[in-house]
Amino acid sequence: MIKQLSWKVGGQQGEGIDSTGEIFSTALNRLGYHLYGYRHFSSRIKGGHSNTKIRISTQPVGAVSDDLDVLVAFDQETIDLNAHELHDKGVILADEKFNPKVPDDISARLFSVPFIKIAQEVGLAQMKNMVAVGASSSLLGLPLEAFQSVIEEKFSRKGQQVVEKNMQAIKEGADFILKETGEPLAELTLEPSDGKKRLYMIGNDAIALGAVAAGVRLMAAYPITPSSEIMEYLIKTLPKFGGTVVQTEDEMAAISMVIGANYGGIRSLTASAGPGLSLMTEAIGLAGMTETPAVIVDTQRGGPSTGLPTKQEQSDLNAMIYSTHGEIPKIVIAPSTVEECFYDTIQAFNLADKYQCPVIIVSDLALSLGKQSVEPLDYNRIQIDRGRLITEADGLKELANSELFKRYELTEDGISQRVIPGVKNGLHHVTGVEHDQVGRPSENPLNRKQMMEKRLQKLAGPIDFQDPVFIDAKHEEADLLIVGINSTRGVIQEGMERLEKDGIKVNHLHIRQVLPFPTEQVEPLVAKAKKVIVVENNATGQLTNQLRLHVGMLEKIKHVGKYDGNPFLPAEIYHECKELFAHGHV
Amino acid sequence: MATFKDFRNKVKPNWCPGCGDFSVLAAMQRAFANLGNEPEDVAIVSGIGCSGRISGYTNAYGFHGIHGRALPIAQGLKLANRDLTVVAAGGDGDGFAIGMSHTIHAIRRNVDITYIVMDNQVYGLTKGQTSPRSEMGFKTKSTPKGSIEATIAPLEMALTAGAGFVAQAFSSDLKQMTHLIEEGLKHKGFSLINVYSPCVTYNKINTYDWFKESLISLDDVEGYDPTNRMMAMQKLMESQGLVTGLIYQNKERQSYEDLIAGFEETPLVKQDMKISQANFDELVAEFA
Numbered sequence: 001m002i003k004q005l006s007w008k009v010g011g012q013q014g015e016g017i018d019s020t021g022e023i024f025s026t027a028l029n030r031l032g033y034h035l036y037g038y039r040h041f042s043s044r045i046k047g048g049h050s051n052t053k054i055r056i057s058t059q060p061v062g063a064v065s066d067d068l069d070v071l072v073a074f075d076q077e078t079i080d081l082n083a084h085e086l087h088d089k090g091v092i093l094a095d096e097k098f099n100p101k102v103p104d105d106i107s108a109r110l111f112s113v114p115f116i117k118i119a120q121e122v123g124l125a126q127m128k129n130m131v132a133v134g135a136s137s138s139l140l141g142l143p144l145e146a147f148q149s150v151i152e153e154k155f156s157r158k159g160q161q162v163v164e165k166n167m168q169a170i171k172e173g174a175d176f177i178l179k180e181t182g183e184p185l186a187e188l189t190l191e192p193s194d195g196k197k198r199l200y201m202i203g204n205d206a207i208a209l210g211a212v213a214a215g216v217r218l219m220a221a222y223p224i225t226p227s228s229e230i231m232e233y234l235i236k237t238l239p240k241f242g243g244t245v246v247q248t249e250d251e252m253a254a255i256s257m258v259i260g261a262n263y264g265g266i267r268s269l270t271a272s273a274g275p276g277l278s279l280m281t282e283a284i285g286l287a288g289m290t291e292t293p294a295v296i297v298d299t300q301r302g303g304p305s306t307g308l309p310t311k312q313e314q315s316d317l318n319a320m321i322y323s324t325h326g327e328i329p330k331i332v333i334a335p336s337t338v339e340e341c342f343y344d345t346i347q348a349f350n351l352a353d354k355y356q357c358p359v360i361i362v363s364d365l366a367l368s369l370g371k372q373s374v375e376p377l378d379y380n381r382i383q384i385d386r387g388r389l390i391t392e393a394d395g396l397k398e399l400a401n402s403e404l405f406k407r408y409e410l411t412e413d414g415i416s417q418r419v420i421p422g423v424k425n426g427l428h429h430v431t432g433v434e435h436d437q438v439g440r441p442s443e444n445p446l447n448r449k450q451m452m453e454k455r456l457q458k459l460a461g462p463i464d465f466q467d468p469v470f471i472d473a474k475h476e477e478a479d480l481l482i483v484g485i486n487s488t489r490g491v492i493q494e495g496m497e498r499l500e501k502d503g504i505k506v507n508h509l510h511i512r513q514v515l516p517f518p519t520e521q522v523e524p525l526v527a528k529a530k531k532v533i534v535v536e537n538n539a540t541g542q543l544t545n546q547l548r549l550h551v552g553m554l555e556k557i558k559h560v561g562k563y564d565g566n567p568f569l570p571a572e573i574y575h576e577c578k579e580l581f582a583h584g585h586v
Numbered sequence: 587m588a589t590f591k592d593f594r595n596k597v598k599p600n601w602c603p604g605c606g607d608f609s610v611l612a613a614m615q616r617a618f619a620n621l622g623n624e625p626e627d628v629a630i631v632s633g634i635g636c637s638g639r640i641s642g643y644t645n646a647y648g649f650h651g652i653h654g655r656a657l658p659i660a661q662g663l664k665l666a667n668r669d670l671t672v673v674a675a676g677g678d679g680d681g682f683a684i685g686m687s688h689t690i691h692a693i694r695r696n697v698d699i700t701y702i703v704m705d706n707q708v709y710g711l712t713k714g715q716t717s718p719r720s721e722m723g724f725k726t727k728s729t730p731k732g733s734i735e736a737t738i739a740p741l742e743m744a745l746t747a748g749a750g751f752v753a754q755a756f757s758s759d760l761k762q763m764t765h766l767i768e769e770g771l772k773h774k775g776f777s778l779i780n781v782y783s784p785c786v787t788y789n790k791i792n793t794y795d796w797f798k799e800s801l802i803s804l805d806d807v808e809g810y811d812p813t814n815r816m817m818a819m820q821k822l823m824e825s826q827g828l829v830t831g832l833i834y835q836n837k838e839r840q841s842y843e844d845l846i847a848g849f850e851e852t853p854l855v856k857q858d859m860k861i862s863q864a865n866f867d868e869l870v871a872e873f874a
């Protein structure tokens with residue numbers, strides 16, 4: 001029996017690859033296994049190879065594995081493109097119909113299963129996916145009852161008979177394999193799970209759910225991969241709470257609408273990827289200048305320009321930190337697990353309200369679309385803190401003739417009271433032009449200086465973001481500190497375990513707050529490591545440069561980049577770090 | 587009850603003496619008062635340009651944003667708080683050049699706001715460059731040999747985009763302008779009011795006198811029916827857009843807010859933000 005394995009299903013895009021993975025993994029999640037799923041897709045709707053790889057484990061997992069145990073192939077291309085991942089004892093389940101061939105250099109075992117034929121006999125060729133699910137389950141020694149509830153939920157709308165037929169297809173797939181193998185294969189049989197209840201979700205769903213929990217009732221956005229799921233979830237969910245999503249004409253409209261809505265007193269967000277973020281730049285500056293809260297999600301993908309729209313990259317950091325002209329207060333936070341996507345999104349809204357500034361939640365494609373097991377989300381951790389927001393006239397002093405409310409009053413911490421339109425005695429101006437304490441345009445040099453300082457003062461001290469860094473530091477003095485951001489957390493953890501086995505003392509630091517940079521938390525760990533490797537999905541070392549800028553110690557901070565569009569594999573982290581470490585190039 | 591004076595503030599406009607925008611400001615203030623608004627119930631979102639300063643000259647809530655984006659900001663504000671009277675205002679460059687796509691889409695979307703364009707057919711604030719509203723041959727700093735691009739026809743464009751309220755006013759006719767702004771404010775849905783608001787400094791062609799000679803008021807046109815879209819289009823085309831008055835109104839068209847499924851009369855900003863444990867559990871169950 002084994003503790004973990006990897007399973008992959010592949011075929012032509014639009015052929016039901018996603019739903020095969022979906023059904024298989026939902027059942028495994030309900031059985032209590034820890035899962036990590038990653039979809040490989042291209043920017044085509046139909047056709048083109050697509051696959052879903054799922055890691056199944058009795059322990060928490062946060063990355064795709066280097067190798068593969070089971071490959072389910074609906075066409076020869078899937079075998080040709082993926083068989084090299086299979087280890088020696090791996091198994092290919094392929095449809096007999098296309099007469100599958102295994103390349104000579106691959107020693108994995110092939111089972112030709114009549115997916116389509118069995119499905120047709122049960123009733124419908126499309127159920128070949130169910131046959132594949134059944135066949136996979138018997139290889140892994142899974143109880144078929146696990147699928148009953150999943151199939152019921154998916155098909156009960158279509159009637160009891162459809163549910164039964166699908167279950168039958170699963171069973172026949174399982175029976176076929178059992179007949180071939182005689183008994184479940186020991187090298188593929190999973191140890192029992194802990195049976196605990198968990199959620200299985202993608203980062204984008206967690207962000208969207210977090211927004212609903214934070215009180216968002218309006219989203220304005222323009223569709224773009226890989227952020228669209230956030231919009232889709234909210235289109236489905238916000239109407240239940242009286243809210244709505246506006247699909248705007250472009251991202252400039254989206255962010256401007258968000259600014260208008262926040263000025264009006266509600267919580268609103270937009271989500272996009274690099275190209276949209278670029279278009280939003282000017283308006284983000286307006287939010288900073290007018291001290292209007294605004295939450296923007298950037299799900300990074302391969303850049304520049306249209307780049308690699310369906311592939312992993314972490315190359316928008318510079319744009320998020322620097323792109324707005326002038327100097328504004330801005331917060332950039334970077335969740336690194338799906339669970340954090342939920343809680344951090346709630347925090348993002350509290351931060352935006354508290355500091356009255358734009359907050360960017362940065363994610364990346366692997367985090368936004370990768371599917372992970374998540375411990376049950378805690379309702380009691382949903383806190384809504386609106387900062388110094390005034391929504392009622394009570395307590396506001398009466399304004400004398402044409403006197404205005406000091407919306408931008410100079411205060412010690414730089415944060416002023418914010419009153420929303422509609423409130424009596426709260427009249428004031430808002431403008432992107434430099435302004436005085438009531439918001440009236442002013443070019444007075446002293447006022448200018450005071451206002452710049454006021455705005456920047458808001459984020460000068462440590463901000464109220466919980467855990468600006470994730471630290472796994474077993475060693476007081478480390479040989480190596482690996483630093484990462486967003487989705488690489490799990491893969492770094494695995495790479496670290498392997499390095500530790502080789503006797504290298506490794507600590508892991510994950511940056512969760514990009515701006516303002518958490519120098520205080522980062523510096524001691526860098527100082528106490530002989531060498532520092534920043535692992536990131538980009539070519540120029542954007543996070544590496546942040547580290548160098550804020551903590552110095554340039555000679556020991558090195559960059560390991562990957563920018564071919566794919567997430568890091570554990571073995572790559574291991575080898576790259578080992579190499580740099582061994583040759584002293586660090 | 588507030589009078590138009592209550593919508594005045596102490597800020598002295600830095601518009602050139604004689605600028606058409608002064609009357610737009612006055613007409614808007616009157617319209618607010620005539621409809622019984624209080625200053626705190628009104629919000630003006632303006633663009634960038636000489637005209638964009640108008641929000642700062644009104645005693646009401648005002649948001650002076652960035653060039654071309656007044657409309658999306660105003661729509662976001664209105665969706666957040668549908669109890670507010672929301673006006674977007676700006677120049678012809680703001681609305682028909684850099685912000686043109688927002689204009690078309692705001693018309694299509696039909697959120698219940700009023701958009702006042704101070705159309706001087708030139709860029710005032712940046713000191714006299716050509717605008718999409720400039721006439722062919724119009725000489726400016728940026729077109730020393732005269733503009734060689736066709737003039738945009740915003741009202742025809744509004745009609746084809748599905749506008750429910752299209753009007754045009756002239757700065758010199760305060761009474762008609764005030765009336766049109768009132769009608770626009772009362773209209774349920776997006777209302778567009780283009781105002782010929784002469785720039786006395788940079789536009790020596792389309793002057794007060796020129797407009798007085800060229801404009802026809804639809805109030806004086808016998809048989810003109812502003813509910814007839816075809817007639818509206820024909821009138822605009824035959825007059826090259828040189829008409830004032832209510833050009834077209836469709837009272838049947840529902841506003842965006844009215845068409846959003848489940849969107850309540852109570853403004854979003856007054857609703858409870860917190861979701862219940864039961865609702866949360868239900869949302870989470872989808873991922874189990």
Ligand SMILES: Cc1ncc(C[n+]2csc(CCOP(=O)(O)OP(=O)(O)O)c2C)c(N)n1
Binds near residue numbers: 637638653704710712
């Ligand atoms: C993004 C951006 N581009 C350019 C400008 C410079 N700019 C300010 S106002 C303006 C044009 C003003 O013309 P219009 O909108 O017709 O307003 P008017 O001054 O005529 O009232 C320009 C080009 C700017 N503020 N922002």
Ligand code: SF4
Binds near residue numbers: 602710785787
């Ligand atoms: S430049 Fe023209 S538009 Fe600007 S204030 Fe002067 S007259 Fe008015």
Ligand SMILES: [Mg+2]
Binds near residue numbers: 635
């Ligand atoms: Mg102009």
